[in-house]
Amino acid sequence: MPTILFAAPSLWPEYQTALPQALAEVGVTGPVVTEARPEDVDYIVYAPSSPLQDFTAYTRTKAVLSLWAGVERIVGNTTLTQPLCRMVDPxxxxxxxxxxxxxxxxxxxxxxxxxxxxxxxxxxxxxxxxxxxxxxxxxxxxxxxxxxxxxxxxxxxxxxxxxxxxxxxxxxxxxxxxxxxxxxxxxxxxxxxxxxxxxxxxxxxxxxxxxxxxxxxxxxxxxxxxxxxxxxxxxxxxxxxxxxxxxxxxxxxxxxxxxxxxxxTPHIAADTRTSSAARVIAENIRRGEAGEPFLHLVDRARGY
The missing domain is CATH 3.40.50.720 (NAD(P)-binding Rossmann-like Domain)
Structure with a gap:
């Protein structure tokens, strides 16, 4: 049962219900928490504005799953050695x-x-x-x-x-x-x-x-x-x-x-929708648990 750290505090109220529901739909029962010991964390749900900026201690983490489509603010973080997936939300x-x-x-x-x-x-x-x-x-x-x-x-x-x-x-x-x-x-x-x-x-x-x-x-x-x-x-x-x-x-x-x-126009062309984005995150966690390739994996060399 994976431990999922939700490391985007400002977005937690939006996802507090939606993400557990999406995980249940794909058969993942791991807890979603906002605090955890780094050595216990299997997945990090993330936004580049998060206070979490040093990933060194997260040695067990299988993937960092961003809620943002853009990754330019995180892709250059040298402590982030775990697989990074960007958000592609329908x-x-x-x-x-x-x-x-x-x-x-x-x-x-x-x-x-x-x-x-x-x-x-x-x-x-x-x-x-x-x-x-x-x-x-x-x-x-x-x-x-x-x-x-x-x-x-x-x-x-x-x-x-x-x-x-x-x-x-x-x-x-x-x-x-x-x-x-x-x-x-x-x-x-x-x-x-x-x-x-x-x-x-x-x-x-x-x-x-x-x-x-x-x-x-x-x-x-x-x-x-x-x-x-x-x-x-x-x-x-x-x-x-x-x-x-x-x-x-x-x-x-x-x-x-x-x-x-x-x-x-004030950056309103497109916005991540909580319900569909939660399903994208849940599917990637299901894939990680099943040993399948992650969706929307970032190519560090290209920067996206």
Whole structure:
């Protein structure tokens, strides 16, 4: 019977009932506790904001199971030698798909000029069809692939790009240039790593068709903020809808707030849903007890 340490104190009220229920559903009966001797712990349910930062004493622990999708705040911890699994939550994926599809359609259809129309301008201009609006999705992991599939179902021609080679995707620097060259809407769904920071810089933004739209629900540092503001001011980028930022909450004096071509959403594109996330954690614990491979295991070398 495994001992499961829930080491994310701020989230415990949400999971106190949901996690034991999910464990019971997969036949795991081990106790879920908020305190335990390190040498007794078999699994750690974790969030990078946890006060637990030194994993050295947890010699019996089979896996650290993160409740967050992003692992950049923990993957470099040298005391963490146990297998680390990130959260891939079906509820989070659904939320991300809805945000991406919603804002893609908003910009594709030009909804803003009708919703905010103080001059009561009668403009009967029709948008093109979705099949005439190329979209690039940068980052084709679980979230990117799901968003790309949803957009393709609406007839948007979608080009997927990945840092590493994936079937059906462009990859590498040449692939990125090719993906950006025709994209009227770009969706960023990459993890934050040294290789992805400032991925969209001045040179890359210049490759896009004039007036292209940027959607970033991935990670704030994927975009060079200064380069983006310059491209918006020059009209090279038509609009940027941003859900993530280098500093959160976004400081009230940040230029994004006041820019007419920027929409700020407060990191709400997707959230982990307690009930579905608890099932993901429970399934990984079941797998660990059965000697099966863990789901969503982090590749330390890649950083995600």
């Amino acid at each position: 509820g989070l994926t659904e939320g991300m798909v809805e945000w991406v599809v919603g804002h893609t359609l908003r910009h594709h259809l030009g909804m803003d000029r009708h919703i905010v129309n103080p001059g009561h301008v009668w403009d009967p201009t029709c948008p093109p069809l979705a099949r005439e609006r190329p979209v690039a999705v940068l980052g084709m992991g679980a979230l990117g692939a799901a968003c790309a599939a949803a957009l393709q179902a609406l007839n948007f021609p979608v080009t997927g790009w990945s840092r590493t080679e994936r079937p059906g995707c462009l990859h590498g620097e040449d692939g990125l240039r090719q993906a950006l060259a025709t994209a009227q809407i770009v969706v960023l769904l990459l993890p934050k790593t040294p290789e992805t920071e400032n991925l969209l810089n001045a040179a890359q933004l210049a490759l896009l068709p004039q007036g292209a739209v940027i959607l970033n629900p991935g990670r704030g540092p994927l975009i060079d903020d200064a380069a983006l503001l310059a491209a918006l001011d020059a009209g090279q980028i038509g609009h940027a809808t941003l859900d993530v930022f280098r500093v959160e909450p976004l400081p009230t004096d940040h230029p994004f707030w006041a820019h007419a071509r920027v929409t700020v």
